[in-house]
Amino acid sequence: MNTTTSFKDYTLNSCLLNASGIHCLTVEDLNALSQSQAGAFVTKTATLHEREGNPTPRYFDTPLGSINSMxxxxxxxxxxxxxxxxxxxxxxxxxxxxxxxxxxxxxxxSILKKVQESDYQGMTEFNLSCPNLPGKPQIAYDFELTHQLLSDVFSFFTKPLGVKLPPYFDMAHFDAISTILNQFPLAYVNTINSIGNGLYIDVDSESVVIKPKSGFGGIGGAYVKPTALANVRALCTRLNPSIQIIGTGGVLTGQDVFEHLLCGASLVAVGTQLYKEGLGVFDRLNRELSIIMKKKGYTSIEQFRGKLKDM
Structure with a gap:
């Protein structure tokens, strides 16, 4: 079964990659990803200077996913x-x-100018959507600021650039962000980041489970799949065809991967489940996707990618 996929100038053996933030902090983490069954991988979101992040505990596994404020x-x-x-x-x-x-x-x-002036020719992902910085709003919820920032960035940045987006919940917001993004030569969008500012409670201790922000954190895992699929589908039907989509959110099984692809994703990122299961998750998901494709009679991803049917 052929599960290769095309992404810009690349032909990848798998449509899977890690979600930024999972198993990618250190050079050792990245080297391990390079040897995994993922088709591509992404670094930890980098700031100009090293950061320790929020105080611990800042991640907690829940029955249906996770909450974090890293x-x-x-x-x-x-x-x-x-x-x-x-x-x-x-x-x-x-x-x-x-x-x-x-x-x-x-x-x-400053960071993007550093990348532009470097020898790096690959994909850069500009994270517009981190929901877990105390006192910092998510850039991509401010449409005017997003437009201004991308205008400034593309005045000098000529290398392949994608943006990581937060989840949107209103049709008007899908329209607004797509109108902005379509004005720029973006390589791709990555949707979604975690759903910001959720709360999980330990009933036994009657307490929150993470320390930062009084327990408020980003929600990932099975909780977010319907929202993630909606964002992939909504953006796929609104963005210029040249802007590809990485679908992220709620990927636990090969069926979840299939659904992201059906909604229009070209690549599918794994976050919470990678954290819980380790690098073997990529091999399992590739096998489960192949079984689904064989059952349905598909011999390539392009035969069904983006072809979700309306009723």
Whole structure:
């Protein structure tokens, strides 16, 4: 069964990759991802300088997923940029995307100028959607700011650039963000990041389960799949065909991967389940997707990708 997929100039052996933030903090983590059955992988979202992130505990497994408020712990953009530059010299067949965001408008511009001036030619993912920084709103919920920032970025940035988006919940918001994104030469969008500011309670202790933000954190896992699928579908039907989609959210089984692809995703990222299961999740999901495709008589992903039927 052929589960290869096309993403920009790449032909990948699998449509799967990690969600940024999971198993990608250290060089050792990234090397392990490079040897996994994922078709591509992405670094931890990098800020200009190293960050420890929010106080612990900041992640908690729940029966249907997870809640976290990590606060962007990372080693700083120079570490990850140096990694992807060296990696792509010898691994052209399996890309490693560089995920970045600034802690301010000016820092964001500084980071992307650093990438632009570097030898890195691969995909950069600009994270517009981290919901777990105390006192920091999600950029992509401010449409005017998003337009201004992308205008400034594309005044100098000429390399392949994607954006990581938060979940949207209103048809008018799908229309608004798509109208903005369609004005720029984006390579892709990654949708969704976790659903921000959820709350999970330990009934026995009558307490929240994570320390930052009085227990409020991003929700991932099975809880978010319907929202993730809706965002993939809504953006697929609104964005320019040249802007591909990475579907992220609620991927536990091969059926979940199939549904993301059916909604229009070209790649599918795994977050909570990768954290719970480890790197073997990619092999399992590839096998389960192949079984579904064989059962349905599909010999390639392109035969059903984006072909969700209306009633």
């Amino acid at each position: 606060g962007l712990p990372n080693l700083g953009v120079d570490v990850y940029l140096n990694y992807v530059i060296e990696y792509e010299k010898s691994h052209p067949e399996k890309p490693c995307f560089l995920s970045v965001v600034g802690m301010s408008y000016e820092e964001t511009i």
